[in-house]
Amino acid sequence: MLKYISRRLLYTVILLLLVSLSIFYIFDLIPVDPARLVCSKSCTTALVEANRHRLGLDVSVLEQWWRFIQGLFQGRTYGEGGIKDIYCGAPSFGYSFNRHACVSTIMAEAFPITLSLTIGAFIMWLSIGISLGILAARKKGKFADRASTAFVLIGTSLPTFITGIMVVLFIVLKFHLVNPLELGDWQNPFTNPLGWLRTFFFPCATLAIAYAATYTRFTRSNILEISTEDYIRTARAKGLSEKVILRKHTLRAALAPIVTIAGLDFAGLLGGAIITEGIFGLSGLGKLSIKAVTQTYDLPIIVATTLVGSAFVVIMNLIVDVAYAYIDPRVRTT
Amino acid sequence: MSKFLEVKNLSVSFPTEDGLVKASNDVSYSVDLGETxxxxxxxxxGKSVSNLAIMGLHNPTMTQISGSAWLNLPDGPIDVISAPAEKVRRLRGKVMSMIFQDPMSALHPYYSVGNQIAEAWSLYNDGSKRDGMARAAEMLDLVGIPSAKDRVKDFPHQFSGGMRQRVMIAMALVNNPSLLIADEPTTALDVTVQSQILKLIQEIQKEFNMAVILITHDLGVVAEVADKVCVMYGGKIVENAGIDEIFYRSQHPYTIGLLDSIPRVDKLGSHRLKAIPGQPPSLIGLPTGCAFAPRCEFVSQVAGSLCTTQNPDLSEKTTGHFSRCFLEPEQIVTLTGRKASAK
Amino acid sequence: MSSDNILELQGLKKHFKVHSTFGRGKTVVKAVDGIDLVVGRGETVGLVGESGCGKTTVGRTVMKIYEPTDGKIIFDGVDITDLKRRDMKAYRSKMQMIFQDPFSSLNPRHTVGTIIEAAYIIHKTEPIGGRTKAIQNLLERVGLNPEHINRFPHEFSGGQRQRIGIARALALTPKLIVADEPVSALDVSIQAQVVNLLDDLQKELGLSYLFVAHDLSVVQHISDRVVVMYLGKVMEIATTTELFANPRHPYTKALLSAVPIPDPIIERQRERIILTGDLPSPANPPAGCVFSTRCWKVQDRCVSEAPIPVQISPNHTLACHFPEPAGKL
Known part of the structure; x- marks a missing residue:
């Protein structure tokens, strides 16, 4: 098992290197010249070239990538040939000339916001989705099942920008449950849990609704499917009560696949919940990257957020696989 | 004298979109301790459904049941059909146990076999988890799993099909039940493993003086282990008698046809098999008359097309030998050309 | 090359590489490990053994569903071992397969007519009198109502579906039919119908069968010769009467004694040889004789040296160092 994990880790590193390399090539292909963008109105070819050198774009893509990788481990000095040199310590994801800050510093500010949003939403959607799914499966065909089906339909068909806007409109603006001025404030959940809850509860809920709906449906159908398995009949033949059968036999098997999906959904969101962050004015990774792409074309930030996002997915994949092997003994020994 | 299990007029049906499925229709049988x-x-x-109903393993919302099934327990008889579900649950695994056809899917893949056996034990016994595992190891040893102590912590997928069926048997017997219902226990197994498992069931039956109900389609298996036999067709018992009566003096044309149609390893020569024509009936909307009539070669022998208009009763043809047919034993003997006192 | 035989297998091997999830290990499963057998024209050869013995793999390798690892497949006097897909087509129409599960081997979205017609389309043949007529004749031949040509598989019972499978196999007038457990999924009272149908078709059309099954009673009934396999190897080959009356290999003997006979008096008097243990894994077969781990007559030589199949009489081949004495069972 340890051998397996170390091999998988090696693959993960190689994969991330390849992903980062392809990110560099992709952005090289985009017909936007960052060196010209940062140039003022009185731009000359010489100035553009100087900018290009300062941005580090005057070398081959491979070289740019290599410098980036080195910077990750050693830290790196930026702005060579400019007014002054800037040093960003390891791990350095680059320097944003647009915001005059090391990308790692910018990300370090945005990441806790995204992380707490994701974790909050994750806990909500798992608890809502799984318990509703269990309820629906147990009361199959009855009112509770139908109500949860309605929830699933609404949750999956309403895009987050609609639910998000509705939440803002009603809860924040109409009922004044949250001071609109506080929206988007970063509150440390450890030092100020109530404050965090005030700012983050509704964004988390917005994000959670869509996911909870999918998880409800998934949990319900899995439980119903597992309930027809022979080994559930065996459990019943032993004389176990329905409660024990559900808790110990059905749920264990029904929820195992949820680990995989939940892990990947979680990782995907760590890259940034673009719409939710936008609506609630949270300056998380999603907002950071969308702004870098659409407004400022801040290449170092784009590269860094993309890379971090994909790293989460790849690493989470590994964690999920290991966790699954732990849950399902059949995977462990074959 | 009452038998350990007495099933009387048990009918089980489920409504479906296509109509009411009369899976088990007015079925009566009995089995005593030590008997198979x-x-x-x-x-x-319909050979399985009545037993699932006795075990209380049918779907309670989808099933209509009538009739009774009395278990004559030391502390008084109980009808498991009319008894409250919770009461029947407390009999499952303790007084009556069941094993199933497919040992591959009948064990939970995520729990060790020891854990699953211990779980059944701890339902009716006080003891620590360790006691349960020790008891599981004992049971695995009893059912002939080599180095049982080392294997209690293994998972089902680490066992072969035959070994898994042994685990199932160990689990079913962990609380010394008085009735074991085995639903096609060897159908999914290879023939050499089948004979091991049948032998095991017989030995354990003797040791614990259990009543065993063996549900099967294989007349060879029946000949090997049964004391008495119910033959079912179209949801009804068509013949019910002791083992030798069924095989050597069968009264029902279906039983006769079945025995004639199966090839035997001990009968050499390439004679043509005597197949029963047609298909088994659907259990939805059975026509009036005998369910076997459309396939029966003797229909014309019964006067007044009785077979297709009236349903024959299950009547006692000779002592202890019941058959659901209008034909009398003498007619059957003449029609089949069988010697009246065969074997 | 003897042209009396429709099929000859010479040292046929089929090994599968299996990757494990964790760890780098690749294991080789020797599903079929060097078998020789022939099927004569118009002959039925039964291939028996327990699950995991490789009998199904033999059938599929003959059909070239699997590429053989080693050995030769000679069909109708032609070595088809290394033929590529395109070149196989001509031979494939002459050898057809019937599958075990009549429920999953027919496409549920196609009518019976379409299912059978596919054979003509693939092989670009136009039967005399047109395809529809030919299909209807086939349906009638296998005991189905020709008017049911436009029905879907789910409208038929298991036995009828198996008849459809047989009709499909017969469409291209094959010479050899590989039947893989053709009756084991069917009800007891239906098995005899299908066995009889296969018998009739053979007599009428001069077919040869390679009949793969685990049920010895059915194999005994339908076969002219029987091949007993165990863990990818041939244990014993003999004519049916010889094998069932005079089994020489301990495994054959145990197998026969395990088959229940529907006769209570015989059953009560029978001495059973109950094999201990399970089939070893084909990924890790025992050294020497593959049956040595379960054989009650095992001796040192069995563990060290694998017996080679030897012809002990014109109609009897045996792979055992210490065979059972000849004589009645």
Whole structure:
């Protein structure tokens, strides 16, 4: 098992290197010249070239990538040939000339916001989705099942920008449950849990609704499917009560696949919940990257957020696989 | 004298979109401690459902049940059909146990076999988890799993099919039940493993003086282990008698046809098999008359097309030998050309 | 090359590489490990053994569903071992397969007519009198109502579906039919119908069968010769009467004694040889004789040296160092 994990880790590193390399090539292909963008109105070819050198774009893509990788481990000095040199310590994801800050510093500010949003939403959607799914499966065909089906339909068909806007409109603006001025404030959940809850509860809920709906449906159908398995009949033949059968036999098997999906959904969101962050004015990774792409074309930030996002997915994949092997003994020994 | 299990007029049906499925229709049989009753039939004959109902393993919302099934327990008889579900649950695994056809899917893949056996034990015994595992190891040893102590912590997928069926048997017997219902226990197994498992069931039955109901489609298996036999067709018992009566003096044309149609390893020579024509009936909307009539070669022998208009009763043809047919034993003897006192 | 035989297998091997999830290990499963057998024209050869013995793999390798690892497949006097897909087509129409599960081997979205017609389309043949007529004749031949040509598989019972499978196999007038457990999924009272149908078709059309099954009673009934396999190897080959009356290999003997006979008096008097243990894994077969781990007559030589199949009489081949004495069972 340890051998397996170390091999998988090696693959993960190689994969991330390849992903980062392809990110560099992709952005090289985009017909936007960052060196010209940062140039003022009185731009000359010489100035553009100087900018290009300062941005580090005057070398081959491979070289740019290599410098980036080195910077990750050693830290790196930026702005060579400019007014002054800037040093960003390891791990350095680059320097944003647009915001005059090391990308790692910018990300370090945005990441806790995204992380707490994701974790909050994750806990909500798992608890809502799984318990509703269990309820629906147990009361199959009855009112509770139908109500949860309605929830699933609404949750999956309403895009987050609609639910998000509705939440803002009603809860924040109409009922004044949250001071609109506080929206988007970063509150440390450890030092100020109530404050965090005030700012983050509704964004988390917005994000959670869509996911909870999918998880409800998934949990319900899995439980119903597992309930027809022979080994559930065996459990019943032993004389176990329905409660024990559900808790110990059905749920264990029904929820195992949820680990995989939940892990990947979680990782995907760590890259940034673009719409939710936008609506609630949270300056998380999603907002950071969308702004870098659409407004400022801040290449170092784009590269860094993309890379971090994909790293989460790849690493989470590994964690999920290991966790699954732990849950399902059949995977462990074959 | 009452038998340990007495099933009387048990009917089980489920409504479906296509109509009411009369899976088991007015079925009566009994089995005593130390006795093996075989219930024989093809798929869709209703051979399993009545036993699932006795165990209380039917779907309670989807099933309509009538009749009774009395278990004559030391502290008084109980009808498991009319008893409250919770009471029947407390009998499952303790007084009556069941093993199933497919040992591959009948064990939970995520729990060790020891854990699953211990779980059944701890339902009716006080003891620590360790006691349960020790008891599980004992049971695994009893059912012939080599180095049982080392294997209690293994998971089902680490066992072969035959070994898994042994685990199932160990689990079913962990609380010394008085009734074991085995639903096609060897159908999914290879023939050399089948004979091991049948032998094991017989030995354990003797040791614990259990009543065994063996549900099967294989007349060879019946001949090997049964004391008495119910033959089912179209949801009804068509013949019910002791083992030798069924095999050597069968009264029902279906039983006769079945015995004639199966090839035997001990009968050499390439004679043509005497197949029963047609298909087994659907259990939805059975026509009036005998369910076997459309396939029966003797229909014309019964006067006044009785077979297709009236349903014959299950009547006692000779002492202890019941058959659901209008033909009398003498007629059967003449028609089949069988010697009256065969064997 | 003897042209009396429709099929000859010479040292046929089929090994599968299996990757494990964790760890780098690749294991080789020797599903079929060097078998020789022939099927004569118009002959039925039964291939028996327990699950995991490789009998199904033999059938599929003959059909070239699997590429053989080693050995030769000679069909109708032609070595088809290394033929590529395109070149196989001509031979494939002459050898057809019937599958075990009549429920999953027919496409549920196609009518019976379409299912059978596919054979003509693939092989670009136009039967005399047109395809529809030919299909209807086939349906009638296998005991189905020709008017049911436009029905879907789910409208038929298991036995009828198996008849459809047989009709499909017969469409291209094959010479050899590989039947893989053709009756084991069917009800007891239906098995005899299908066995009889296969018998009739053979007599009428001069077919040869390679009949793969685990049920010895059915194999005994339908076969002219029987091949007993165990863990990818041939244990014993003999004519049916010889094998069942005079089994020489301990495994054959145990197998026969395990088959229940529907006769209570015989059953009560029978001495059973109950094999201990399970089939070893084909990924890790025992050294020497593959049956040595379960054989009650095992001796040192069995563990060290694998017995080679030897012809002990014109109609009897045996792979055992210490065979059972000849004589009645």
């Amino acid at each position: 009753l075989a219930i024989v039939g093809e798929s869709g004959s």
